Amino acid sequence: MQPTLAPQNVPLLDLNAQNGSIQNEWSAAIETVTSKSQFALGPAVRRFEQSFADYVGVDHAIGVNNGTSALQLALQACDVGPGDEVITTPHTWISTSWAISYVGAKPVYVDIDPTTYNINPELVAAAITPKTKAILPVHLYGQACDLEPLLSLAEQHGLTLIEDAAQAHGAYYQGKRVGSHGRVGCFSFYPGKNLGAFGEAGGVVTSDQAVADRVRRLRDHAQDGRHNHVEIGYNARMEGIQGAVLDVKLRYLDEWNAARRRHAARLRELLEGAAGLQLPAVDSADSHVWHLFVVLVDGQLRTTLREDLANRGVATGVHYPTLVPFQPAYAHLGYQRGDFPVAESVASRCVSLPMYSELTDEQLWYVAAQVRDCLGGAKSAAA
Numbered sequence: 001m002q003p004t005l006a007p008q009n010v011p012l013l014d015l016n017a018q019n020g021s022i023q024n025e026w027s028a029a030i031e032t033v034t035s036k037s038q039f040a041l042g043p044a045v046r047r048f049e050q051s052f053a054d055y056v057g058v059d060h061a062i063g064v065n066n067g068t069s070a071l072q073l074a075l076q077a078c079d080v081g082p083g084d085e086v087i088t089t090p091h092t093w094i095s096t097s098w099a100i101s102y103v104g105a106k107p108v109y110v111d112i113d114p115t116t117y118n119i120n121p122e123l124v125a126a127a128i129t130p131k132t133k134a135i136l137p138v139h140l141y142g143q144a145c146d147l148e149p150l151l152s153l154a155e156q157h158g159l160t161l162i163e164d165a166a167q168a169h170g171a172y173y174q175g176k177r178v179g180s181h182g183r184v185g186c187f188s189f190y191p192g193k194n195l196g197a198f199g200e201a202g203g204v205v206t207s208d209q210a211v212a213d214r215v216r217r218l219r220d221h222a223q224d225g226r227h228n229h230v231e232i233g234y235n236a237r238m239e240g241i242q243g244a245v246l247d248v249k250l251r252y253l254d255e256w257n258a259a260r261r262r263h264a265a266r267l268r269e270l271l272e273g274a275a276g277l278q279l280p281a282v283d284s285a286d287s288h289v290w291h292l293f294v295v296l297v298d299g300q301l302r303t304t305l306r307e308d309l310a311n312r313g314v315a316t317g318v319h320y321p322t323l324v325p326f327q328p329a330y331a332h333l334g335y336q337r338g339d340f341p342v343a344e345s346v347a348s349r350c351v352s353l354p355m356y357s358e359l360t361d362e363q364l365w366y367v368a369a370q371v372r373d374c375l376g377g378a379k380s381a382a383a
């Protein structure tokens with residue numbers, strides 16, 4: 001039976017709901033770190049690194065200070081630098097490109113797939129030049145990229161494949177977790193991610209011993225033994241408290257991701273056929289971890305839909321309104337409107353609806369009913 005639709009506030013994400021459910025565990029873990037003053041790296045970070053490497057299915061995980069550093073250090077450890085090109089997606093959070101720029105390489109963008117919104121492997125093939133050194137796909141919104149063609153291109157052309165898995169903790173591709181397919185995988189543990197710290201944190205995963213050793217050194221002032229700095233390094237260490245919290249939360253990740261999958265299926269069911277709304281593609285392998293639930297609406301309707309939903313207590317977001325190559329910071333690369341027809345269309349129409357593991361069935365009903373109601377009252381520009 002349909003629950004009553006009492007007005008409610010549904011945030012885009014509710015971190016307190018999740019943290020409150022396991023408070024005893026994380027507070028005890030934090031207490032251990034603080035009582036021993038193990039604030040930077042230390043045993044809690046080492047424990048988390050081991051558990052996370054086992055979880056992803058790789059030999060090494062290296063805890064760093066955020067996901068942007070994870071990408072930068074991974075690229076550097078794979079010898080990507082000045083004069084190199086890295087092929088990536090225009091439709092992502094800007095950090096993917098920052099990291100390429102930080103190491104002195106040039107981002108080269110190709111358009112996305114219209115179904116998954118991930119990088120289009122066919123266009124990657126066409127963008128490879130003698131300067132190409134790496135491919136950096138992003139598993140956007142929690143869904144794995146089509147890695148097989150990317151991996152075979154990398155092998156054919158001697159390129160490094162680095163996965164940006166910042167939005168896809170626990171997602172699978174062909175039975176293996178994302179992050180374990182390329183030479184290196186990079187994660188963000190920013191608080192709002194599927195696996196989120198209590199502050200900034202990130203991680204690099206790899207089964208390549210040389211890459212692991214170099215990232216481990218680079219994050220800690222490039223020390224090879226105390227006070228022996230073998231190259232220009234960084235302070236990119238993970239904090240002890242973040243390692244402790246992440247080690248606790250990792251035990252719940254699969255359960256939380258399963259809840260997200262159920263919510264996504266429910267939202268799809270409740271929103272099916274709503275006028276002017278394009279739902280995210282069904283994941284037949286059920287390996288999507290639904291970091292975000294993104295629908296597409298007619299560009300003219302997006303602003304009014306978001307305003308109407310906000311007035312009814314339903315928060316929404318836009319991930320992302322402007323493609324990275326069209327950001328002022330990347331104007332010098334010279335990309336033009338029309339270069340990425342699919343990504344430009346998605347960027348102009350995407351709306352993120354509330355998605356987190358603690359959503360209740362009543363909230364899901366409420367969100368879907370409000371979306372339907374708002375769209376029903378709206379006039380499509382195409383109508």
Ligand SMILES: Cc1ncc(COP(=O)(O)O)c(C=O)c1O
Nearest residue numbers: 066067068093095096166188190
């Ligand atoms: C796809 C993607 N890459 C990289 C990052 C960077 O992670 P952080 O914010 O931890 O630096 C994020 C985080 O928002 C992301 O979503």
